[in-house]
Amino acid sequence: MSKERELPLLPLRGILVFPYMVIHLDVGRERSMAAIEQAMLDDRILLLSTQKVTEIDSPQPDDIHTIGTLAEIKQLLKLPGGTMRVLVEGKQRGKILEYIAEEPYFKVRVEEDEEGVSDITPEIDALTHGVIHQFEEYAKLSKKVPQETLGTVLGVSDPGRLADIVASHLNLKIGDKQSILEALDVAERLERLTEIIMRENEVLELERRIGLRVRKQMEKTQKEYYLREQMKAIQKELGDKDEKQAEVEEYREKVAQGKFPKEVEERALKEIDRLEKMPQASSEGTVVRTYLDWIIALPWTQISKDKMDIKRAEKILNEDHYGLEKVKERILEFLAIRKLTPKMKSPIICFVGPPGVGKTSLAKSVASALDRKFVRMSLGGVRDEAEIRGHRRTYIGALPGRIIQGMRNAGTANPVFLLDEIDKMASDFRGDPASALLEVLDPEQNNSFSDHYLDLPYDLSRTLFIMTANTVHSIPQPLLDRMEVISLSGYTEEEKVNIAKRYLVPKQLKAHGLKNAQLVVEDEILLKIVQGYTRESGVRNLERQIANLCRKVATRVVKKEWMTETLTPEMLEELLGAQRYHFEKARLKPEIGAATGLAYTQVGGDVLTIEVVPLPGKGQLTLTGKLGDVMKESAxxxxxxxxxxxxxxxxxxxxxxxxxxxxxxxEGAIPKDGPSAGITMATAMASALTKRAVPSDLAMTGEITLRGNVLPIGGVKEKVLAAHRAGIKKVILPEQNRKDLEEVPKNVCEEMEFHFVSRMEEVAQIALLPVAESEEYLGSRNRFPIFGEGDIPGAVQTPEHPIS
Incomplete structure (x- = not known):
């Protein structure tokens, strides 16, 4: 029979009190201390009930479990700091019916559970035996239940009381303990307790097995370590050092000290274990050693710190290179963005331009500006895919590809890697190296570049790749798609003189052991060398001529025939010989049937003279000069x-x-092709047929359609510079190329006259001199009457058919 009574409530956090359980409680909350003080004034009885959420500091009625334990305060001790320590003993279960008051403490009306001695039915008897058996097993596995406690628990005859005592000795979660406390029926309580103990026993058994396995492994490791140390001690005493074991230990030590990715470290240790088991003289041992040496030598995580001083970088670029303003600007943009976003994927930059314009030296300057290591790899003539990806280790003499070799030489994972002459690659039966480079140069996948020899992913995403090429057309399109192309055109004569003055002359004087005062080269002499002894877009031949000059002077210095002198034009011809090129390279005077075109070749811009001669015949068209299909179609x-x-x-x-x-x-031996000679060929043919001369200081470039439209072309800057070098004053360009003139240096534009055309009639009007002015240029050959007696083409102009 149950009865109701009003009692103070003490909410508990993280702890639960069962009936017949004696425990100390530390109390610090004001409500809780007020409840204890009230209980002490009454009959020392209060209700202990656990909070649903431990973290709540000021619980409300909904935060407290309904079922709790009536407990008697046995002892009260006030501690310093205003807290209390209370010794309580659980008596019986109690159910909260309602909250009477919440201040200054919780006062509740409680229904007491008057639990007497339970009737022992066969089911309860079986459950009791099960609980006892499981608790004994628990005590054996956990080793936290003293033997005296086990004896006391086993001596309890009442099933309900036994369940409560056993539950109080188990290390359970509060939720599990509360479910046992809320089981008012003894059979249900025993059943829940059995299920919980069995679960705990399974966990303990699993922990025991894991602990046993770990202990065995540790014992094995300790045993191996002990035996190895014994072997070392014995070998040391005997003076007999095992070279193989010493080598294996050295490899293990290097792997332990190196900062390798987890996958690389596991592979290295696996190979070391293989090496340890191999016979000393095994040929495979050499292969494994080489492989381990490569893994250990590669910079997997070593990174050099970039210097992000933009002003310093700008100073370095200006000191190393004259001109190239747009290229320098792009490099400084890259450095600025790198400073703002250090984790940005490095772009793949490709410098495209004629030989000798400074592509390779620009890459070196980028490395110097960033303070990174510089690695160069030439791709000219590379045909084998294994040059890029390496050979598999199954081949004799296998090695990693040149990309991985370059990374090893660099010693850091973020060098500036120059791939030189990328347009000179080829492919044959050994594979396509350009396709193998796709993985290297694709920012989306080069973070896990796979070399056939290493067979491990290597991160190339931090490497700054720079390509160089003479022309874009021979680079495979998929490869070109992954690059940012920066064009470098040829230098003007003024730029060449400045480059020679600032860099080439001091460099060659030092290389030939001459002092600066021994050979003084003025700007006008440098200009004569540029104009008379070189004909190129870059400055390589110019450097060779300066080196040739220094050799001649050095010989005279040794013979004591040369004193400190300033070079004069006469001395220049004496040292270098007569001029090889003339300023007016195109033509000396206007000619009939000859027009000057502009071409863009692998070595930059060039001047091209197209000659046409009309002959009596049947209308045949003969083309000579080793012309390509495009130029034939233009004709x-x-x-x-x-x-x-x-x-x-x-x-x-x-x-x-x-x-x-x-x-x-x-120059018939030189292959010529391209889509920019259409208007030049048409002009030359029109000149030959009409007997109207073409000015010698006029050059043109552009493609022609059947309807007479002039189409745009490429390489405007290079072609204009070539015309400027050849002494040409007027240039005809397609109208759509007007915007490209911005790239041409201002001093060149000021010295030349440009005509922009969109129709062939406009070209004829500009390029063909009137018949009267052309008479003086008619040679004996050109005076032959082709069309008929007295019929000179172009001599008559009628209103119906005006001459364009």
Missing amino acids: YAGRTFIRSHSRELGIPDDFYEKTDLHIHVP
Whole structure:
């Protein structure tokens, strides 16, 4: 039979009190201390109930479990700091019916659970035996239950009381203990307790097995360590050192000291174990040793710290290179962004330009500005894919690819890596190295570059790759798609003189052991060397001529025939010989049937003279000069345009039936091709047929269509510089290339006159001199009457057919 009574409530945090359980409680909350003081004034009885959430400091009625334990205060001790220590003894279960008051303490009406001696039914008897058996097993596994406690528990005859005592000795979660406390029915309480003890026993058994396994492993490791130390001690005493064991230990020590990625370290240790088990003279041992040496020598995590001083970088670039303003600006932009976002993926930069314009030295300057290691790899003539990816270790003499070799030479994981002459790669039956480079140069996948020899992912994402190429056209498109192309055009004569003055002359004087005062080269002499002894976009030949000059002077210095002198034009010719090139390279005077074109080759811009001679015949077109298919098609298109506009040009309509045309481009041994000679060929043919001369100081470039439209072309800057070097004053360019003139140096633009055209008629009007002015340029050969007696093409201009 149960009865109700009003009692103070003491909420508990992280602890639960069962009936028949004696425990000390430390109390510090004001409500809790007020409840204890009230209980002491009454009959020392209060209700202990656990909070649902331990972290709540000021619980509300909903935060406290309904079922708790009525307890008697046995002892009260006030501690310094205003807290209390209370010794309580659980009596019986109690259920909160309602909260009467919440201040200054919780006062509740409680229904007492008057639990008497339980009737022992067969089910309860079986459950009791099960609990006893499981508790004995628990005591054996946990080793936290004293033997005296086990004896006391086993001596309890009442099943309900036994369940409470056993539960109080188990190391359980509060939720599990509360579920046992809330089980008012004895059979249900015993069943829950059995389930919980069995679960705890399973966990303890698992912990025991794991502990046993770990202990065995530790014993094995300790035993091996002990035996190894004994072997070392014995060998030391005997003076017999095992070279193989010493080598293995050295490798292990290097792997332990090196900062390798986990996957690399595991592979290295595995290979070391293989080496340890191999016979000393095994040939495979050499392969494993080489592989381990490569793994240990590679910079997996070593990174050099970048110097992000933009002003310092700008100073270095200006000291090392003259001109190239846009290129320097792009490099400084990269450094600035690198400073703002250090984890940015490095771009793949490709410098494209003629030989000798400073592509390789620019890459060195970038490395110097960043204070990074510099590695150079030439790709010229590389045909084997294994050059990039390496050979598999199954081959005799296998080695990693040149990318991994370069990283080893650098010693850091973030060098500046120069891949030189990327446009000179080839492919054959041994593979396609350009395709192998895709993984290296793709920022999305080069963080796990796989070399066939290493067979381990290597992170190349921190490496700054710089390519160099002479032309973009021969770079495979998928490879080009992954690069940022920065074009370097040829130098003007003024830039060449400045480069020679600042860099080349001091460098060659030092290389040849001459003092600065022994050979003084003025700017006008340098200009003569540039104009008369070199014909190039870069400065390599210029440097060779300066070196040649220094050799001649050095010989005279040794013979004591040379004193400290300033070079004069006469002395220059004496030392270097007569000039090899003339300023007016294109043509000395206007000619009929000859037009000057501009071409863009692998070595930069060049001047191209196209000659056309009309001959009596049946309308055949002969092309010589080793022309490519594109130039041949341009010639046919130009002739068709002239046929369709013969009346406007003053040419008989049937000229193509009576006249053969021979088109020739001098220097026949050199292959020539490209889409920019269309208007030049058409102009040369029109000049030959109309007997109208083309000015010698005029050059042109542009493609032509059958309808006479002039199409845009590439390489404007290089072509204009070539025309400037050749002494040409006027240049005809397609209208759509007007914007490209911004790249041409201002001093060159000021010295030249540009005509922008969109139709072939405009070209003819600019390029063809009037017939009267062309008379003096008619040679004996050109005076031959091709079309008919007294019929000179171009001599008559009618209103119906004006001459363009």
